[in-house]
Amino acid sequence: MSETPDSAVRTYIENHRAAFLQDLAEWLRIPSVSAQPDHAEDVRRSAEWLAGRLKETGFPTAEVWQTPGAPAVFAEWPSGDPHAPTVLVYGHHDVQPAAREDGWHTDPFEPVLQENRLYARGAADDKGQVFFHTLGVRAHLAATGRTAPAVNLKLLIEGEEESGSPHFRELIETHKDRIAADAVIVSDTGMWSKDTPTVCTGMRGLAECEIVLHGPDQDIHSGSFGGAVPNPATEIARLVAALHDENGHVAIPGFYEGITELTDQERELLAELPFDEESWLRTAKSHATHGEAGYSTLERVWARPTAEVNGIGGGYQGAGSKTIIPSSALVKLSFRLVAGQDLDHVEQAVRAWAAATVPAGIRHTVTFSPGTRPCLTPLDHPALRSVARAMGRAFEQPIRFTREGGSGPAADLQDVLAAPVLFLGISIPSDGWHAPNEKVEIDLLLKGVETTAYLWGDLAENWRDAR
Amino acid sequence: MSETPDSAVRTYIENHRAAFLQDLAEWLRIPSVSAQPDHAEDVRRSAEWLAGRLKETGFPTAEVWQTPGAPAVFAEWPSGDPHAPTVLVYGHHDVQPAAREDGWHTDPFEPVLQENRLYARGAADDKGQVFFHTLGVRAHLAATGRTAPAVNLKLLIEGEEESGSPHFRELIETHKDRIAADAVIVSDTGMWSKDTPTVCTGMRGLAECEIVLHGPDQDIHSGSFGGAVPNPATEIARLVAALHDENGHVAIPGFYEGITELTDQERELLAELPFDEESWLRTAKSHATHGEAGYSTLERVWARPTAEVNGIGGGYQGAGSKTIIPSSALVKLSFRLVAGQDLDHVEQAVRAWAAATVPAGIRHTVTFSPGTRPCLTPLDHPALRSVARAMGRAFEQPIRFTREGGSGPAADLQDVLAAPVLFLGISIPSDGWHAPNEKVEIDLLLKGVETTAYLWGDLAENWRDAR
Numbered sequence: 001m002s003e004t005p006d007s008a009v010r011t012y013i014e015n016h017r018a019a020f021l022q023d024l025a026e027w028l029r030i031p032s033v034s035a036q037p038d039h040a041e042d043v044r045r046s047a048e049w050l051a052g053r054l055k056e057t058g059f060p061t062a063e064v065w066q067t068p069g070a071p072a073v074f075a076e077w078p079s080g081d082p083h084a085p086t087v088l089v090y091g092h093h094d095v096q097p098a099a100r101e102d103g104w105h106t107d108p109f110e111p112v113l114q115e116n117r118l119y120a121r122g123a124a125d126d127k128g129q130v131f132f133h134t135l136g137v138r139a140h141l142a143a144t145g146r147t148a149p150a151v152n153l154k155l156l157i158e159g160e161e162e163s164g165s166p167h168f169r170e171l172i173e174t175h176k177d178r179i180a181a182d183a184v185i186v187s188d189t190g191m192w193s194k195d196t197p198t199v200c201t202g203m204r205g206l207a208e209c210e211i212v213l214h215g216p217d218q219d220i221h222s223g224s225f226g227g228a229v230p231n232p233a234t235e236i237a238r239l240v241a242a243l244h245d246e247n248g249h250v251a252i253p254g255f256y257e258g259i260t261e262l263t264d265q266e267r268e269l270l271a272e273l274p275f276d277e278e279s280w281l282r283t284a285k286s287h288a289t290h291g292e293a294g295y296s297t298l299e300r301v302w303a304r305p306t307a308e309v310n311g312i313g314g315g316y317q318g319a320g321s322k323t324i325i326p327s328s329a330l331v332k333l334s335f336r337l338v339a340g341q342d343l344d345h346v347e348q349a350v351r352a353w354a355a356a357t358v359p360a361g362i363r364h365t366v367t368f369s370p371g372t373r374p375c376l377t378p379l380d381h382p383a384l385r386s387v388a389r390a391m392g393r394a395f396e397q398p399i400r401f402t403r404e405g406g407s408g409p410a411a412d413l414q415d416v417l418a419a420p421v422l423f424l425g426i427s428i429p430s431d432g433w434h435a436p437n438e439k440v441e442i443d444l445l446l447k448g449v450e451t452t453a454y455l456w457g458d459l460a461e462n463w464r465d466a467r
Numbered sequence: 468m469s470e471t472p473d474s475a476v477r478t479y480i481e482n483h484r485a486a487f488l489q490d491l492a493e494w495l496r497i498p499s500v501s502a503q504p505d506h507a508e509d510v511r512r513s514a515e516w517l518a519g520r521l522k523e524t525g526f527p528t529a530e531v532w533q534t535p536g537a538p539a540v541f542a543e544w545p546s547g548d549p550h551a552p553t554v555l556v557y558g559h560h561d562v563q564p565a566a567r568e569d570g571w572h573t574d575p576f577e578p579v580l581q582e583n584r585l586y587a588r589g590a591a592d593d594k595g596q597v598f599f600h601t602l603g604v605r606a607h608l609a610a611t612g613r614t615a616p617a618v619n620l621k622l623l624i625e626g627e628e629e630s631g632s633p634h635f636r637e638l639i640e641t642h643k644d645r646i647a648a649d650a651v652i653v654s655d656t657g658m659w660s661k662d663t664p665t666v667c668t669g670m671r672g673l674a675e676c677e678i679v680l681h682g683p684d685q686d687i688h689s690g691s692f693g694g695a696v697p698n699p700a701t702e703i704a705r706l707v708a709a710l711h712d713e714n715g716h717v718a719i720p721g722f723y724e725g726i727t728e729l730t731d732q733e734r735e736l737l738a739e740l741p742f743d744e745e746s747w748l749r750t751a752k753s754h755a756t757h758g759e760a761g762y763s764t765l766e767r768v769w770a771r772p773t774a775e776v777n778g779i780g781g782g783y784q785g786a787g788s789k790t791i792i793p794s795s796a797l798v799k800l801s802f803r804l805v806a807g808q809d810l811d812h813v814e815q816a817v818r819a820w821a822a823a824t825v826p827a828g829i830r831h832t833v834t835f836s837p838g839t840r841p842c843l844t845p846l847d848h849p850a851l852r853s854v855a856r857a858m859g860r861a862f863e864q865p866i867r868f869t870r871e872g873g874s875g876p877a878a879d880l881q882d883v884l885a886a887p888v889l890f891l892g893i894s895i896p897s898d899g900w901h902a903p904n905e906k907v908e909i910d911l912l913l914k915g916v917e918t919t920a921y922l923w924g925d926l927a928e929n930w931r932d933a934r
Contacts, residue, residue, distance in 0.1 A: 204690065208788040217752040223671065223873025226803055227773035228764045229753040234707060234776045237798075241708030243701070285684040286696040288828020297695045306694035309701045310791050315778035316799060321675040321836055323801055323873075324777050331704075332783060334790055336693055361755020369788055406690025406790075 006393055008143040009453045013135065013446055020135045020449070021118065021442070023053065025111040027093075027127055028120040034070045034094035034163040043159050046093045047071040050130075050157060057134045058141075059155075065175065067167040070094060070159030074178065077137070077153045085383075085459055085466035086152035088181035090413060091130035091188050092161035095122035096434045103436035116442045123440040124431035129187040130157055132426070132445055136452030143453060150460035154181060158409075161188070165409045172416045182466035183383040183459075184413045187448070189404060189425035192273060194441065197395040198402045199388050200423035202376030204305070205337035206407035207346050207368065211239065211354055212330045214363040219315070219324040226325060230361040233314040236329040239357050243307045243333075247293040250307045250335075254349040260340035262303050265379065269401050270298050283429065302403035306336045336405065339376035347371075372407040375414045375421045382463040387422050390454035394447045424451060473860055475610040476920045480602065480913055487602045487916070488585065488909070490520065492578040494560075494594055495587040501537045501561035501630040510626050513560045514538040517597075517624060524601045525608075526622070532642065534634040537561060537626035541645065544604070544620045552850075552926055552933035553619035555648035557880060558597035558655050559628035562589035563901045570903035583909045590907040591898035596654040597624055599893070599912055603919030610920060617927035621648060625876075628655070632876045639883045649933035650850040650926075651880045654915070656871060656892035659740060661908065664862040665869045666855050667890035669843030671772070672804035673874035674813050674835065678706065678821055679797045681830040686782070686791040693792060697828045700781040703796040706824050710774045710800075714760040717774045717802075721816040727807035729770050732846065736868050737765050750896070769870035773803045803872065806843035814838075839874040842881045842888045849930040854889050857921035861914045891918060 013020075032046035033039040047064045054062035054075040062075040073093060098108035098121035106112045111120035118128070137149055144150070156179055158168055172179060192198040215232035216225075245251045262270075275298055277289065291300040300306075314329025316322035335346060347368050358364045377384045379401065388399045404423070414421045426448040432438040480487075499513035500506040514531045521529035521542040529542040540560060565575035565588035573579045578587035585595070604616055611617070623646055625635055639646060659665040682699035683692075712718045729737075742765055744756065758767040767773075781796025783789035802813060814835050825831045844851045846868065855866045871890070881888045893915040899905040 206690070206790070208790075210788070215753065220752055221873065222773075222775045222777060222801055223673070223803060223871075225751045225753065225768060226775040226801070226872065227771055228756055228758045228767040229748075229751055230755055230757040231776055233779045234710070237704040237707030237776065237779060240701060240704030281696075284687055284692045284696050286682065286687065286692065286828065287830070288697055288826075289695055290697040290826065290828055291695045300695040301692060304694055306689075308689045308693040308792060309698055309704065309782065310689060310789055311782035311784045311793065312700045312704060312796060313780045313784035315776065317778045317780035317797065321677070321799055321801065322777055323673070323675075325775060326778065329779060330784065331700075332788055334689055334693070334788065336690060359755075359757065361753065361757055363754070404690075405693065406688065 005143055009139045009450055012139045012142045013449050013453070016135055016138070017446065021113070024118070024128060024131045025120070027131065028111045028122055029109055031109045031121070032094045032159070033097050034160050036097055040070065043070040043094055047073050047159055050093050051075070053134065054155065057138060065171065067160070067171050069163070069167050072159050072171060073155070073157040074175070075155040077149055079150060079152045079460070080148050081150070081460070083464045084151050085182040085463050086154065086180065087459065088154045088156055088179050088184050088413070088417070089133055090156055090184055090186045090410065092126045092158045093130065094159045094162050095127070096125070096162050098436070105437055117439045118442060119437060119439045121438055123438050124427040125433040125438065126161070126188045128440040128445050129425055129427060129448060132448035133187065133452055135449045137456070139449060139453035140456050144457060150456045153456065154179060161409065168409045169412050172412060176416055179417065181417055181419050184410065184417065184419050184421045186410045186421055186423045187425055189423045190427035190429065190431070191425060192400065192402055194428055194444065196274060196400060197391055197397065198400045199384065199391060200402050200404050200425070201379065201384065202339060203374065203404040203410060204407055205341065205343065205372050205374030205411060207335040207337060207343055207371040208333070209350060209366055209368045210330055210332050212328055212365045213358060214328045215361070216325060216327050219327050222323045222325050229325065230359055231325045232329040232362055233326050235359060235362050236312065236314060236331050239354065240309055240312065240331055242357050248291050250305065252307070252349050252353040255305065255346065257345060258340040258342060259305065259338060260376065262299060266303070267299065270302070271296070273298065273400055273402070301405040303338060305338050305341060308334050310334050336407065337374045339374050341374060343371040343373060373411040373415055375411045377420045377422055381420055383420060383422055383459060386455060386458040386462055387424055390458050391424070391451045393454050394450035424448070472610055476606045476917055479606045479609045480916050480920070483602055483605070484913065488580070491585070491595060491598045492587070494598065495578045495589055496576055498576045498588070499561045499626070500564050501627050503564055507537065510537040510561055514540050514626055517560050518542070520601065521622065524605060532638065534627065534638050536630070536634050539626050539638060540622070540624040541642070542622040544616055546617060546619045546927070547615050548617070548927065550931045551618050552649040552930050553621065553647065554926065555621040555623055555646050555651050555880070555884070556600055557623055557651055557653045557877065559593045559625045560597065561626045561629050562594070563592070563629050565903070572904055584906045585909060586904060586906045588905055590905050591894040592900040592905065593628070593655045595907040595912055596892055596894060596915060599915035600654065600919055602916045604923070606916060606920035607923050611924060617923045620923065621646060628876065635876050636879050639879060643883055646884065648884055648886050651877065651884065651886050651888045653877045653888055653890045654892055656890045657894035657896065657898070658892060659867065659869055661895055661911065663741060663867060664858055664864065665867045666851065666858060667869050667871050667892070668846065668851065669806060670841065670871040670877060671874055672808065672810065672839050672841030672878060674802040674804060674810055674838040675800070676817060676833055676835045677797055677799050679795055679832045680825060681795045682828070683792060683794050686794050689790045689792050696792065697826055698792045699796040699829055700793050702826060702829050703779065703781060703798050706821065707776055707779065707798055709824055715758050717772065719774070719816050719820040722813065723772065724812060725807040725809060726772065726805060727843065729766060733770070733868070734766065737769070738763065740765065740867055740869070768872040770805060772805050772808060775801050777801050803874065804841045806841050808841060810838040810840060840878040840882055842878045844887045844889055848887055850887060850889055850926060853922060853925040853929055854891055857925050858891070858918045860921050861917035891915070
């Protein structure tokens with residue numbers, strides 16, 4: 001068999017596999033838990049370690065960027081080709097807390113290789129998925145004979161993702177010019193399963209609010225006044241009950257305005273995924289599916305906007321009973337948004353709906369938290385096609401498409417950089433993110449390496465002069 | 468002016484007024500706070516004091532009855548007339564907690580007479596209203612020349628009313644034979660106002676339950692699963708929203724079954740009360756009236772059954788937000804019941820309604836607490852007519868009729884003794900029950916004395932052979 005570009009990549013990866021895993025294990029030994037103040041020094045060490053390793057990889061620039069919290073790492077490797085597109089890879093080097101007594105079979109910060117899996121906190125989320133980019137770019141250079149990547153390659157690896165990215169927006173606005181890119185590649189997600197490699201095409205946005213209803217000026221006796229004054233706990237329930245119509249559509253006027261509907265092609269592609277409802281329900285720890293009429297479960301969680309109650313409360317909730325009409329009641333609502341929905345418009349629609357729904361005699365307040373915009377890359381976007389093609393070569397099978405129901409800082413990058421966001425993740429649901437015994441499958445990790453080894457050449461070839 | 472029976476009573480009361488107030492003050496000095504364990508000895512002392520005073524009043528029998536908690540006092544004075552009806556007076560000798568620093572202008576347990584008002588904890592609730600029976604029966608004897616009351620007079624004065632009467636039902640069941648009566652007179656309520664003396668004809672009953680809805684086996688991520696599984700917080704809200712129809716009627720099938728509707732006469736009598744909605748709303752600390760269509764505010768709180776939310780809760784209620792679908796949610800409901808409604812039937816109706824309303828995929832539990840039956844004495848009941856007549860003589864004006872929206876142990880007496888319950892109270896809303904600076908109006912207190920001085924003779928005359 002003659003040497004093809006792909007076999008050259010594979011040979012390179014095979015030859016460097018042991019050293020790659022050894023290096024990753026070294027990084028995983030640093031307990032960079034951003035949520036725990038006593039690990040602040042470890043998070044700093046993790047950033048320094050990564051910056052050093054990126055320099056060794058060949059990035060001419062690799063810097064630690066301070067924030068008011070934990071530091072991020074930025075690296076840049078220009079292509080040299082004035083027509084090359086610029087790509088920014090996003091990931092994070094901090095990890096979730098982990099302790100042996102949480103149910104880990106081994107020390108979470110002492111990586112263990114077993115049955116072709118690497119067990120350690122951060123193996124999948126997200127150090128493993130950040131790290132495959134280092135060997136990936138080297139394999140790309142080795143297989144193509146280049147001395148610099150075919151794209152202008154930038155990496156931004158934050159240190160506070162597991163703490164809610166409190167300074168991320170500020171960080172990327174501050175460094176907007178340096179991180180400018182034609183596309184963002186997020187390597188902090190997963191794929192459908194080991195046998196079904198997928199590319200995620202978007203995430204839902206998120207608008208969150210608290211609505212408080214105020215009735216009597218204090219809790220009053222339900223015997224003396226019950227039946228004759230408005231009860232804020234009853235009214236908060238009526239408000240929530242009015243959130244959806246009988247078909248499960250969100251009933252807030254204007255909520256769906258501007259929405260990018262699923263295309264027939266996308267619906268067909270989603271329907272091709274080997275979805276097993278029973279297994280999905282087990283993962284959801286739920287006992288039934290329920291939602292908007294006319295949509296499948298995957299469409300409901302990935303591609304439809306929702307209104308969910310995250311919390312409701314008012315009056316007496318302790319043991320036994322208390323015969324009061326409570327003075328106030330609250331509900332915490334979150335709205336998942338899809339492409340085309342505007343955060344400000346949704347907020348105004350919710351405010352108008354609440355004002356129109358709450359009855360006389362009840363005062364209400366609506367407080368919104370800062371929201372997260374949805375992101376979605378069209379199926380025919382050239383960069384998305386490159387990612388799918390590169391992944392298809394690595395996995396040697398067709399790549400299917402998914403979306404993500406959650407929301408994340410990726411949307412901030414899309415927003416600040418005005419660039420499409422693509423998702424390249426090789427983690428699978430059983431990897432145990434945030435759970436004990438987190439692991440990454442070595443075969444998939446190396447498919448990640450291989451995908452990026454093809455991706456930069458594909459992008460440069462098919463998406464020149466992107467800006 | 469010649470000596471009428473009424474002027475004889477008034478003369479007697481006037482002559483004994485000073486000693487009566489002095490005795491009452493002595494009793495009020497005993498801080499019989501049943502809710503505070505360090506006052507247990509005071510509650511015991513209060514019972515002993517009352518039993519002693521009832522003996523001095525002339526009751527041949529006056530006993531302290533022990534309970535697993537605070538003691539009650541029972542006294543009995545047979546009429547001697549085999550045709551005389553038997554009346555049991557109910558009241559309580561324990562009081563609410565009180566401390567100078569709560570806002571009292573004077574020591575709550577050092578009675579102060581000021582502007583014809585007696586200020587002290589328990590002055591109105593309930594020592595004053597128990598105590599008017601002592602001078603009342605003496606005035607009755609003095610004015611009629613009798614040596615024993617015209618009715619078989621019994622008093623049961625409990626010591627745990629302010630602690631929720633935990634042993635009352637057991638107490639009255641144990642002593643059922645000794646407290647047997649043709650009618651119960653409850654002197655632990657009030658009247659409309661100083662200028663509008665009233666008799667209460669009934670109290671609402673109370674059924675209380677907690678409904679818990681269980682969705683996913685644990686809180687789950689609203690991004691990953693939102694929009695596709697049933698949310699117990701949303702469903703508890705829908706359940707509560709389904710409690711009432713658009714006219715404010717309780718929408719639980721069978722809820723109104725058996726109800727004794729207000730008669731036209733009762734509605735007319737209630738409408739005659741000088742009701743001022745603005746002032747009522749100030750008392751309710753509420754900003755609007757709201758309730759069942761077709762009924763006035765007074766009818767809604769006194770004579771219509773209700774379904775009220777006393778508490779609702781589920782999911783995250785703290786500061787900020789948490790993107791979860793909660794595992795469970797609960798609501799605490801109380802149903803006020805009116806005459807004709809059956810506690811067991813209401814419980815079954817609520818259970819059936821919940822089972823029919825909660826959707827698939829949500830497990831629910833319904834837990835009822837022991838309920839309180841409603842009580843209502845018909846307007847044409849001979850004992851009620853006697854009370855109204857006696858009160859009319861004392862107040863020298865027509866007596867109007869009210870009801871009470873709350874629920875109380877009176878219903879247990881009605882239940883165990885199978886006797887009608889009548890309410891004879893002279894307290895007014897401004898007396899400050901449970902509040903600082905509780906007081907009783909001396910003029911009204913003496914009208915209570917005078918009412919009972921007429922009542923026993925009137926009852927004996929108009930309601931012979933009652934049993």
